[in-house]
Amino acid sequence: MKMMQEEGNRKGPWTEQEDILLVNFVHLFGDRRWDFIAKVSGLNRTGKSCRLRWVNYLHPGLKRGKMTPQEERLVLELHAKWGNRWSKIARKLPGRTDNEIKNYWRTHMRKKAQEKKRPVSPTSSFSNCSSSSVTTTTTNTQDTSCHSRKSSGEVSFYDTGGSRSTREMNQENEDVYSLDDIWREIDHSAVNIIKPVKDIYSEQSHCLSYPNLASPSWESSLDSIWNMDADKSKISSYFANDQFPFCFQHSRSPWSSG
DNA sequence: AATATGCTCAACCGCCCACTA
């Protein structure tokens, strides 16, 4: 009922094939209809799992790598202000996910907080981000768009990336993605995270098979699920035009060596 | 070199809320 936990849904780390499939179906249908995408893609995953993978890993607007000092300070400020509202905090840091910030806080910030409770260490790398900066700079981060969870006008960084830049973020992040930008990048296959490579079906070394797509359940599930001809024709045209799927490389992935 | 410990982060879980029929 609630979870609609289908039997045999895959769990655990995503494979390259799964990522490719997900990216392509998000490309086709957008990043809202997760349950639909999970079903029609043939991925044996829940919609939730697909959404999480996209939001936290595959989304082209994501940054990778260490938090910058500005981001660290912002996280500290916003956490002092909002507490563990990670998604809310993440909206103030374009390219960072709530999960990433949450993890970061757990590993870094809490440690720093504990250190602060002890006698002050002059070598603390975080001494510049002490509570004084929190209290003096919060005016820059007044939230005017996120008063309630999932309010109708609320947007996340991966939706628009446009309206909530602070001064710090503008300095640090000049490449704020709009949704149009994101899709344009996908279209042009020129994103940092996802780089189209070649027709993966034609390469023996990277030849990927899609048993789910080829299985009878693929077609039968489509027939039962689809009630929108437009959706159906989207996939049909993709297959017909040999556009689907494109391949990509991750800058870092669990299944790549670097 | 082997083992222990700590750290990072992807992924899952369960709850809650908004939307819709």
Add this chain to the structure above:
DNA sequence: ATAGTGGGCGGTTGAGCATAT
């Protein structure tokens, strides 16, 4: 008005890697 459903969120876990002993 309300029950069903999907999506979003915060909390938590655990595998894999790095570092220390």
